[in-house]
Amino acid sequence: MSKPVKIVWHSFCVHDRIQEYRRSYPDPVMTHRGSNAMTDQRPAGYSPRLHNDDLGPVPQKWTWYNILAFWMSDVHSVGGYVFAASLFALGLASWQVLIALLVGICIIQVIANLVAKPSQQAAVPYPVICRLAFGVFGANIPAIIRGLIAVAWYGIQTYLASSALVIVVLRFFPDLAAYQSVTFLGLSWLGWFGFLALWVVQAAVFWTGMESIRRFIDWAGPAVYAVMFALAGWIVWRAGWDNISFTLAEKELSGWAAFGQVVMAIALVVSYFSGPTLNFGDFSRYCRSMADVRRGNFWGLPVNFLAFSLVTVVIVSGTLPIFGEMIHDPIATVARIDNTTAVLLGAFTFVTATVGINIVANFVSPAFDFANVAPSRINWRAGGMIAAVASIFITPWNLFNNPEVIHYTLDVLAACIGPLFGILLVDYYLIKKQQIDVDALFNDTPSGRYWYTNGINWIAVKALLLTALVGLCFTFIEWFKPIANFAWFTGCILGGALFYAMTRWSPVQAANMPTPVAQS
Numbered sequence: 001m002s003k004p005v006k007i008v009w010h011s012f013c014v015h016d017r018i019q020e021y022r023r024s025y026p027d028p029v030m031t032h033r034g035s036n037a038m039t040d041q042r043p044a045g046y047s048p049r050l051h052n053d054d055l056g057p058v059p060q061k062w063t064w065y066n067i068l069a070f071w072m073s074d075v076h077s078v079g080g081y082v083f084a085a086s087l088f089a090l091g092l093a094s095w096q097v098l099i100a101l102l103v104g105i106c107i108i109q110v111i112a113n114l115v116a117k118p119s120q121q122a123a124v125p126y127p128v129i130c131r132l133a134f135g136v137f138g139a140n141i142p143a144i145i146r147g148l149i150a151v152a153w154y155g156i157q158t159y160l161a162s163s164a165l166v167i168v169v170l171r172f173f174p175d176l177a178a179y180q181s182v183t184f185l186g187l188s189w190l191g192w193f194g195f196l197a198l199w200v201v202q203a204a205v206f207w208t209g210m211e212s213i214r215r216f217i218d219w220a221g222p223a224v225y226a227v228m229f230a231l232a233g234w235i236v237w238r239a240g241w242d243n244i245s246f247t248l249a250e251k252e253l254s255g256w257a258a259f260g261q262v263v264m265a266i267a268l269v270v271s272y273f274s275g276p277t278l279n280f281g282d283f284s285r286y287c288r289s290m291a292d293v294r295r296g297n298f299w300g301l302p303v304n305f306l307a308f309s310l311v312t313v314v315i316v317s318g319t320l321p322i323f324g325e326m327i328h329d330p331i332a333t334v335a336r337i338d339n340t341t342a343v344l345l346g347a348f349t350f351v352t353a354t355v356g357i358n359i360v361a362n363f364v365s366p367a368f369d370f371a372n373v374a375p376s377r378i379n380w381r382a383g384g385m386i387a388a389v390a391s392i393f394i395t396p397w398n399l400f401n402n403p404e405v406i407h408y409t410l411d412v413l414a415a416c417i418g419p420l421f422g423i424l425l426v427d428y429y430l431i432k433k434q435q436i437d438v439d440a441l442f443n444d445t446p447s448g449r450y451w452y453t454n455g456i457n458w459i460a461v462k463a464l465l466l467t468a469l470v471g472l473c474f475t476f477i478e479w480f481k482p483i484a485n486f487a488w489f490t491g492c493i494l495g496g497a498l499f500y501a502m503t504r505w506s507p508v509q510a511a512n513m514p515t516p517v518a519q520s
Helices: 011-023 064-075 078-087 094-122 126-134 140-172 174-180 189-207 210-239 255-278 290-323 330-335 340-362 364-373 380-393 396-400 403-414 417-431 458-476 478-505
Strands: 028-031 040-043
Touching: 064 210, 064 290, 064 340, 078 094, 078 140, 078 255, 078 290, 078 330, 078 340, 094 126, 094 255, 094 290, 094 417, 126 140, 126 364, 126 417, 126 458, 140 174, 140 189, 140 255, 140 330, 140 340, 140 364, 140 380, 140 396, 140 403, 140 417, 140 458, 174 189, 189 210, 189 340, 189 380, 210 290, 210 330, 210 340, 255 340, 255 417, 255 478, 290 330, 330 340, 340 364, 364 380, 403 458, 417 458, 417 478, 458 478
Parallel strands: none
Antiparallel strands: 028 040
């Protein structure tokens, strides 16, 4: 059998090159590893240590609406609701908040477009793209970092949604309150019921595959909008438009103090979306073209986030004159409504929204990340279930209720997020000149383009560790606390700059530089 021809895809001919690449596959190799093992069909010459059907190139059928729906699912959640409301409580005028929202979300839009391109170009997920910069085995480092963050947040988001679900259950079945006082591992029996119920629902949706997930998020985001517009209309009707305020803070700042808060709000928006943006390639790989990605990002990020934030502040502001207190939890607000049907519909929709964000942001990501560690033994479903089971064992309710523990756990991992952006983007756009040798991504021999040193690019690893230490200083050293919210920007810039400089000075930099396109 002839050796596979190496193909380098250019962004200006993505579709044709993908088709050419797939037609040029040699005969597939079938491997069977026992009666209970996974059957893997892969092109000859592709290492089973690097490839399975979930990590390899996929058909690209998604349109711009699917990307819009992805961002709606990511934004339209209880966490997104509380975050949006918190921005209007910073002591800023409404127009200042809107400026901060737009600037922050437009930065994320630009970054999302940059992150999306290599995965859309090669039709492979985030951990495989990491092989460009970190090496075919070194890519497990950024993949595991992102996977662990996702596992922690998956558990926390499930717990928060289950807590809201318990509130609604007690509204209709107050006798169950007795089960709130009996606890196991720090969670009440009723809390366990809510947590496991949502855990099973999310696992069931995930298990059906990416196509079912796409269909799920396609309607989940718009459904939340329908309920939120209805809830906002009810709030305005009950409270009166004169009682609606777009400033939720008790005191409004001015001058340089206001300017500082605007900059802080911009940093908060970027930091909030940095997690799902880092592995956005897990979804952009399914898109037909970068034009679809950019269009979906435009409607899904600045337009969608601004609209969602405005509706959120109307609802939160109106709860004060109606209920006598400002309620930041949308499900708690829905639970106060007198109409039983409205309560059930609203609670179901917001719980569905939380399921949506948990799947797209915290389930799909670790599924690919953990599958990347051992593709021959762990497929996408197995990787996802590893994350789901791990989310139970970390007892996220204890993690969430202990701010010091969650601070040390998540902030240590998050210190790596900014540097990862910088390293991956600099490598693809400045070092590799937007060229990807797809065959080499699955080649574990020393002759492979992304082999570096025993499969690891130590330059990328060193740049990540050094700049992550800077991020940890921002987080844990008191002197840096006033600028801690800018750790992402610092990490991204320093990580990218250090990686670029070390690569240019390294004697192995030639291995990183692009080579002429090989025609099949």
